[in-house]
Amino acid sequence: MPNKPKETIHVVEDDPAVARLMAQTLEKFGFEAQFFATGADFLRRLDSDPPRLCVLDLGLPDMDGLDILSHVRARHGFGLLIVTGRGDIHDRVTGLELGADDYMVKPFEPREFIARVRSILRRYREPAAGSAAANGVRIAEFAGWRFEPGNNALTSPGGETETLSMAEAQLLGALLQRPNQILTREQLLGGRDVAALDRSIDLRISRLRKRLEENPLHPRLIKTVYGAGYLFSSSVDWL
Structure with a gap:
C-alpha cells in the first residue's frame, strides 16, 4: 500500500530560530513544511501551491500579518x-x-503547537461518515434562510446571497447539524480545549448573529445558554 501523502504546512516566519523549531516539530509529527521569510514570498506561492494549513507570524519585515x-x-x-x-x-x-482558526503567543510549547495544528486540520477535512454532508445532503433551509455547505453560500429570506468565511461556515454547519441542542464551545471548535480567556468562539457567534439576526443584541436563532454554550433555536430541513 502506498504511503499517505504528507500534508503541507506553509510557515510564514522571519525568525530563523523559530522557523527551525517549527520545521523540526512539524517533520517529527509527519508533516511537510515550506517556509517563507516574507509575506510577499508567501503570497506569490499561494495560487500555484496552496497549503493545507498556514502558520502565520504577524510581525513580518515587509507586511503586516493581519493584512x-x-x-x-x-x-x-x-x-x-x-x-x-x-x-x-x-x-x-x-x-x-x-x-484565523486559532492564535498562539510565542514562546510556545511544541506539543501544544502540534495539537493546535491537528485540531485545525481535523475541522477542514472531509465530513465524518454519517453526517449530512457525507451522505450527499448539500443544502440546509431554516427560518427562511438557505445555506449551501459546498460553497459556503448563505441566502437570506429576501434572496440576497453572500459567501461566508470558512470559519463562519464551519460554525454554522455545526449548529445546523444539531438544532435545538446545547453545544459547548469545545464542541463548536471541533473538540479543542478552550481556555477561560479564549473567546474566539464567542467572536464567531457574534459575527454569525450580525448576519442572521434582526437584532443581534436579542438573538432569536443563536441563543446563549449561560454556563453551558449555545443553542440553535430553529428547525432545519436538509435537502
Missing part, C-alpha cells in the same frame, strides 16, 4: 494558525475576527 490574513481569507479556504510574539488582546481579537 495577509485578510487577503488569504478573501480568496482561500485552508486552515490558518497565528503564532506571534504579539500578545496584545486587540491583535488577538482582530486576527480571530478576520478568520
Whole structure:
C-alpha cells in the first residue's frame, strides 16, 4: 500500500530560530513544511501551491500579518494558525475576527503547537461518515434562510446571497447539524480545549448573529445558554 501523502504546512516566519523549531516539530509529527521569510514570498506561492494549513507570524519585515490574513481569507479556504510574539488582546481579537482558526503567543510549547495544528486540520477535512454532508445532503433551509455547505453560500429570506468565511461556515454547519441542542464551545471548535480567556468562539457567534439576526443584541436563532454554550433555536430541513 502506498504511503499517505504528507500534508503541507506553509510557515510564514522571519525568525530563523523559530522557523527551525517549527520545521523540526512539524517533520517529527509527519508533516511537510515550506517556509517563507516574507509575506510577499508567501503570497506569490499561494495560487500555484496552496497549503493545507498556514502558520502565520504577524510581525513580518515587509507586511503586516493581519493584512495577509485578510487577503488569504478573501480568496482561500485552508486552515490558518497565528503564532506571534504579539500578545496584545486587540491583535488577538482582530486576527480571530478576520478568520484565523486559532492564535498562539510565542514562546510556545511544541506539543501544544502540534495539537493546535491537528485540531485545525481535523475541522477542514472531509465530513465524518454519517453526517449530512457525507451522505450527499448539500443544502440546509431554516427560518427562511438557505445555506449551501459546498460553497459556503448563505441566502437570506429576501434572496440576497453572500459567501461566508470558512470559519463562519464551519460554525454554522455545526449548529445546523444539531438544532435545538446545547453545544459547548469545545464542541463548536471541533473538540479543542478552550481556555477561560479564549473567546474566539464567542467572536464567531457574534459575527454569525450580525448576519442572521434582526437584532443581534436579542438573538432569536443563536441563543446563549449561560454556563453551558449555545443553542440553535430553529428547525432545519436538509435537502
